[in-house]
Amino acid sequence: MTVYETDVPGVGKKFEVEIGSDERLVVLLHHDGKREVFHKPDPDADAERLVTLSGQLAREVGAILQGAYFQPVETDEVEVPLGEAVIEWLDVGQESDLAGQTLGEANLRQRTGVSVIAIQRGSDTVPNPGPGETITAGDILVTLGTREELAEFEALVESDDS
Amino acid sequence: MAELLLEVGIALTAVALAGALANRVGLSVIPAYIVVGILVGPNPPSSVLGVSLNLVSDSEFIQVLAELGIVFLLFFLGLEFSVDQLLRDRGRISAAGGVDFAVNFGLGVAIGLLFGWTLLETLFLAGVVYISSSAVITKSLIEEGWIANDESGPILGTLVFEDILIAVYLAILSAVAGGGDLESAAISVGTAFLFLGGLTAIAWYGSGWLDRFFRTSSDELFILRIVGVTTLVAGAALALGVSEAVAAFFLGTGISQTAHVERIEHIVAPARDIFAAVFFFSIGLTTDVTLIAGVAVLLAVAVVATTVGKFLSGTFSGRFYGLDRRRSLRVGLGLVPRGEFSLVIATLAAGIGTGRLASVLPAFTVGYVLVMSVLGSILIQQADTITDVLGPSSG
Numbered sequence: 001m002t003v004y005e006t007d008v009p010g011v012g013k014k015f016e017v018e019i020g021s022d023e024r025l026v027v028l029l030h031h032d033g034k035r036e037v038f039h040k041p042d043p044d045a046d047a048e049r050l051v052t053l054s055g056q057l058a059r060e061v062g063a064i065l066q067g068a069y070f071q072p073v074e075t076d077e078v079e080v081p082l083g084e085a086v087i088e089w090l091d092v093g094q095e096s097d098l099a100g101q102t103l104g105e106a107n108l109r110q111r112t113g114v115s116v117i118a119i120q121r122g123s124d125t126v127p128n129p130g131p132g133e134t135i136t137a138g139d140i141l142v143t144l145g146t147r148e149e150l151a152e153f154e155a156l157v158e159s160d161d162s
Numbered sequence: 163m164a165e166l167l168l169e170v171g172i173a174l175t176a177v178a179l180a181g182a183l184a185n186r187v188g189l190s191v192i193p194a195y196i197v198v199g200i201l202v203g204p205n206p207p208s209s210v211l212g213v214s215l216n217l218v219s220d221s222e223f224i225q226v227l228a229e230l231g232i233v234f235l236l237f238f239l240g241l242e243f244s245v246d247q248l249l250r251d252r253g254r255i256s257a258a259g260g261v262d263f264a265v266n267f268g269l270g271v272a273i274g275l276l277f278g279w280t281l282l283e284t285l286f287l288a289g290v291v292y293i294s295s296s297a298v299i300t301k302s303l304i305e306e307g308w309i310a311n312d313e314s315g316p317i318l319g320t321l322v323f324e325d326i327l328i329a330v331y332l333a334i335l336s337a338v339a340g341g342g343d344l345e346s347a348a349i350s351v352g353t354a355f356l357f358l359g360g361l362t363a364i365a366w367y368g369s370g371w372l373d374r375f376f377r378t379s380s381d382e383l384f385i386l387r388i389v390g391v392t393t394l395v396a397g398a399a400l401a402l403g404v405s406e407a408v409a410a411f412f413l414g415t416g417i418s419q420t421a422h423v424e425r426i427e428h429i430v431a432p433a434r435d436i437f438a439a440v441f442f443f444s445i446g447l448t449t450d451v452t453l454i455a456g457v458a459v460l461l462a463v464a465v466v467a468t469t470v471g472k473f474l475s476g477t478f479s480g481r482f483y484g485l486d487r488r489r490s491l492r493v494g495l496g497l498v499p500r501g502e503f504s505l506v507i508a509t510l511a512a513g514i515g516t517g518r519l520a521s522v523l524p525a526f527t528v529g530y531v532l533v534m535s536v537l538g539s540i541l542i543q544q545a546d547t548i549t550d551v552l553g554p555s556s557g
Contacts, residue, residue, distance in 0.1 A: 049310075
């Protein structure tokens with residue numbers, strides 16, 4: 001695919017995109033943000049104006065073409081499948097006193113109500129870790145709990161002996 | 163103060179209405195601004211059905227706004243002047259532009275001499291009929307969709323060539339016309355080149371500094387800096403006897419090397435539009451239509467000759483760019499409109515010249531631009547009919 005770029009004085013920029021052997025798409029970018037798209041079926045044909053878009057509309061259409069368009073979701077209306085619970089990723093720091101303990105020793109679920117549902121260790125992931133699994137510094141704990149429980153849990157992870 | 167404010171209010175409202183009307187009927191706004199200026203101005207027609215139409219006088223305030231219109235038209239011309247494009251495509255652009263200049267400037271010189279004008283007057287006349295209107299042409303190109311076709315190449319290329327040529331032309335002519343004898347003319351040409359050379363040097367070597375100077379997060383501070391510096395440079399140029407329009411053009415090309423071009427197009431262009439509209443309006447204010455009637459023969463000759471001239475030189479340029487017959491004819495028709503730069507040249511002439519330059523040339527130019535801007539737009543709109551009439555389209 002070749003793209004030809006030309007300045008159009010007083011207007012903006014013109015891009016010609018080869019989309020087939022002879023077919024071209026011509027995009028005119030105005031300084032005021034307006035975009036015009038023309039289609040030229042073959043070199044001898046006159047360009048046909050397909051669409052004129054405002055800057056905002058053009059960006060949305062562009063995102064759709066790119067496959068990167070997501071409809072924004074109203075957070076109030078989202079149904080949370082976990083009820084009150086959320087999933088959070090927590091780093092275990094070098095100073096954390098959890099480091100070196102097994103999940104069983106740390107007794108996290110009893111103390112805070114939070115479940116550790118997986119541990120990410122470097123490029124490895126330990127899914128559904130058992131009570132014998134040792135937490136090491138640098139681990140990322142994937143945790144499930146309510147916001148209050150997680151706040152308490154976070155304090156515990158960050159605390160050290162001193 | 164009340165009277166002046168009311169006049170300016172009437173002027174701006176009249177311009178707004180004229181623009182809306184021109185837009186409705188699909189014509190360029192430039193002739194509409196001029197006509198409305200003639201209507202409400204001090205010259206005839208001064209009343210209609212017993213109601214006075216002498217609403218707006220040619221006050222100093224309007225003159226200053228109009229002057230800013232010239233300055234910012236040329237500033238943007240410089241800003242949008244693409245040095246890269248000119249260098250990249252210099253072979254074809256200079257061929258198309260060279261033919262365009264030789265034919266149309268040459269025709270202007272021939273007409274001037276034929277009507278017994280002096281050399282200086284003839285050179286001004288040639289400039290007026292030579293330069294096409296970027297504003298009318300680009301607008302038509304977009305409306306007709308030609309901008310996406312191959313014919314836009316030679317049309318825009320020719321306009322780029324005309325831009326650089328008109329800057330040089332204005333610089334030399336304003337310097338020469340200002341001085342009387344050879345010695346003072348040489349001094350004023352020297353001053354012009356020193357001033358513009360200095361401006362170019364600052365723009366070229368100080369682009370980093372310029373870039374930092376205009377960098378601010380506030381749009382308000384930004385437009386103030388651009389408008390302030392541009393007006394100051396133009397004013398300083400004029401005080402030194404250098405064309406303010408050319409100084410603004412050079413400043414524009416200098417700033418086009420910085421990262422601020424996009425932002426100027428967004429934020430300063432509206433200011434340019436207001437000033438330019440008042441400039442066209444004030445041309446109307448100062449125009450005496452009875453004077454236009456006096457140059458009717460010259461006008462008729464110039465309209466016919468220079469329409470044909472642009473058509474032929476443009477068609478040649480199209481052929482030179484390797485376009486087929488139909489598209490080459492479109493290039494010819496597309497370059498016919500004349501507009502803002504012809505008026506800038508005439509205003510310069512009126513400002514520094516005497517005799518014919520001060521009265522006949524401005525009147526001629528107004529009549530010429532009124533005809534050519536409208537005729538040019540119509541020729542572009544009817545291009546397909548015209549090329550069909552001229553013969554069957556072939557490959």
